[in-house]
Amino acid sequence: MNHIVYMSRAVRPLSDQDLQELLDQCRRDNARHNVTGVLFYSHGNIAQLIEGDPSIIEPLFERIARDGRHSHVTKLVDKPIPGRSFSNWSMAFHPLESEGFTALEGFLLPNQVPPTPETLTIADALLVDLVRQAVFGANTPTTPSPNLA
């Protein structure tokens, strides 16, 4: 079991429709391949954590990195982990029209992002808290990781 965390920039702002398509496709494909994690998006800033079998997520990351919708993909960490910290795959962002989204499986508003899981080491929890802060800014009221509390 490995996890990969990266940050990137969308080449142009993603519309609600872009985001929903990405959400649908990733929910479907990730569930199929046992990939779990979370994606943060705000104002063109992207950060994502994926966890799963290295034989699955390594090529997935390669594919994501080549995706023309974003650039400046910087891998922050790619290493073995003792177990999953996320039970499924979800995406957190601010849609322009939130009505249609709130009911969607796997969708979260940035301030609803649950605390960074305690199963992560403090170094990894710090990493996730930093990327979340980098995407959503310092002022989004999010619950900090309980291991950092």
Place this chain on the structure above:
Amino acid sequence: MHDHQLQSILRHMPAGIATLLGPELRYGFVNEAMQALLGGHTPTGEPLAEHRGGLAADLLEVMQQVYLSGRPYVAKAYPFASSDPELPNATATKRYFDLALEPLHDENDQPQGLLLFAVDVTGQEEARQRAHELSLETRRLDARLRVLTETAPQITFTVDAEGQYEYVSPQWYYFTGQPPTADLNAIWPLLIHPDDRLRALYHADAARAAGVGWSFEYRLRRHDGQYRWMLSRALPELHAPDKPVFWHGAVTEVHDQRELSEVLRRGEAELRFLADSIPQLIWTATAEGFIDYYNQHTGDYTGLSAQELGPTGWVALLDSSEQAAAARRWVHSVASGDDYEGLYRMRRHDGQYRWHIIRARQLADSRGLRWFGACTDVDDQHRLREVLQTQYDELARTNRDLDTFVYTASHDLKQPLFNLRGLFEELRRTATFQDPEQEQLLAMVDEALSQLDGTLQELAATVQDQRELAAPTENLDLRSVLEEVLLGLRTQVQEVKATIDLELSAAPTLVYGRANLRSVLHNLLSNALKFADPNRPAHVQIISSISEAGQPQLTVQDNGVGMELRQDPATFFQLFERQNPQVPGAGVGLYLVQRILDSRGGHLEVTSTVGQGTTFTVHWFE
């Protein structure tokens, strides 16, 4: 050839033909092409002026002139805005015709009319116009290119496949200071720095041979003799399918940039070298807080590579109890831009934790906002401080002990001295001395006693400096120490006819400083005797026992006058506080007792009822 056959040919000719007859230029023969040109309506015998279709007024006028003058005229590329009836929305396409106007004469050479002959030259005309526009554009581009090449700060050039210069912009002459007559091909290579010449020529030749462009740097001699770094770039002009015949390029002075980047490179290298050689953990982080550089020493200290540490791995090096707070503080600093500072234990490669001060500050460099951090090993200082602190604590305690000892000793000695003084006065009063020398002897004893008193007081002041006089503890038999003390208080015991009961079997011994124990017992007993009720014989009970907490304790109970206890027991024992003003010396003793007990971690409790007595309980160690 038959006339109507001829007519048929003329009618279908792809050129327009018409005859216009008489001074009114009436329509005669008009073939199809001409009819189309004139808008389709050419009623025979009608004057042209009344049905002129698309014909412009000026052309009509010219026709009349030709008719009158009898001189033929050819209008070249004359435009007709033909409204082609076949095109539905009549897009007025402009067409061009060479129009020949030929006067017709009768047999008598009298003007008869005009022969109009129109050949469509639209294709040629458009081509001509395009060529014209193209040449205008080319001239414009040429001018622009010229301005650009001659005003840009670069030297521009064109060189052929053999390496012969076809063109070089005037900047070359300005830069090199060569006269316009200089032989470019001979001189240029000579102006290249000898160390760079071969390389530069080789690069250019090799690129030309391969049919590709080039980009390289070399030093070129400036007019003032200085060699300056230049960047030469060129691209081949391709004329497929042939090999390129020309290379066009520019030579740009990059001396300052090169020097600067050289300085920067050197600066960066020097900084790296510095950062890598100092025995501190140095690192930098992105604006988002991800560490992107650890110096050499970090690897040496942690035994981990930058890869293994990762962007946040540093936090895992801290003592596990400190990680969460350190991480939280870092998130906060990154969010707010506040400096980061903290004292943490950091794990070394061998598992030992050493104290470090971690400091980081956000600064702006060429790449934007970044964090610069350092972890300074302060373990030795920290340990030294801890040792010093322990030593300081020990010294402070010893000091207190000494302090106590001084009070105790001076106080303890005062009583026997007081007794001695009393005995001496009694002796003086009752004994008679015949020998005057004996009287003198008495005076000497008196003086000696006063001296002793003075010395005792001085001792109280000076003995404080005698650091070596610590009070060692030993296992003491309570009964023997008590008997010693009671012996010293013999007079007072007799004075109040006191009975003293000792009940020590529950805790017969005590580990304590001998002098301190004696002082405590002496003071409590003398207190009990001092405050004896004159109306009844004194009875003092001394009980040694073990408290509920399992610690030794001592109770001294008297049946004396008792005292009024104040609300706050802490102030009760204040130095020189006098409970009973009629009894001298009360208070000091209790103060001493309390100090002694204090210094050994114990305390004193008191209960008292006026008219019935007082009970002191000594908790030696709790």
